[in-house]
Amino acid sequence: MVRWVPGTPDRLQHAALELFAARGYEQTTAAEIAQAVGLTERTFFRHFSDKREVLFHGQQSLTDAFVAGVAEAPQAASPIELSLNALRSASAFFPDDRRPYSRLRQSVIDDNPALQEREAHKLVRLGRSLADALTERGVDDLTADVVAQLSVMAFGIAFARWIRADEHHSFEDVATDVVCRIGDVARQLEP
């Protein structure tokens, strides 16, 4: 019988989050995170460029999910449909049983300005990757920027609401509410 063993980056990320939550981010070294899963500091830095990066291990997969949502949309999809498809595709990353983990991770980030900076920049880069994917589908530059950033913005607002203590709706339901509200207010912009 073969037991599934999570990859090294996953194990490092989970150990890091536990240590950060217990002792604080500043008080935990990369060497201690590595030790917690029986590895060396050197191995840690083979996987992550710095200590902050360990909390963003899933970022590339999230970006890939957004981009795949564009790639897999029907040929006739409009720019906004492409970006909604991207958001739907990314929603699959946040099943209900991931919520406690996401809450804990966010509480660590919210306590540390350097982590908040890394997080903000990751979202900017996600928007750029998505805009590039839209441009490749023939969307013009300005529309690509607008719909990509609308999509990332909806994602960010939905995520912040989804992890609230009193929130029980699914990520997709919360995201749908946010998208509707965007439509409501933006429709009031003069044509």
Next chain:
Amino acid sequence: MVRWVPGTPDRLQHAALELFAARGYEQTTAAEIAQAVGLTERTFFRHFSDKREVLFHGQQSLTDAFVAGVAEAPQAASPIELSLNALRSASAFFPDDRRPYSRLRQSVIDDNPALQEREAHKLVRLGRSLADALTERGVDDLTADVVAQLSVMAFGIAFARWIRADEHHSFEDVATDVVCRIGDVARQLEP
């Protein structure tokens, strides 16, 4: 006759930008920036918490301009009108003769990931300040987040276009185009 002398933070910011552009951000120390205007490293760090911060000296004034745009809007203004007023108020920060300075500053930021992180986080915080100002005007939480972030998003896209090498339109004209495009695509969201 009294000659107007710019404040210390302004002088440090201009000296910093010149040095960063000439030698590179990493190759310039805070002490060297201070020396360039006849001050000490200690004075530099009385004004700025770290070397990166010197490039973001105008940020609080920009945030204040956004927030003033909300405060000064007519009582009956809708949430989206409040946020457009905030954006208009902030546009005044970017007259045409500031464009060369903004271009140079952005080229330094675009060359350095740590500066990009700081910049991304400043925009997130701008969005939060604006959302708070909207909440104070009685706008509900979700709408406040949505219109604040729409406004910051329009600002960011407009700024990036305004500093393009071949762009000659005013900041306000560029921002108006961006807002129109947001309206165009968002109107296609299903009600």
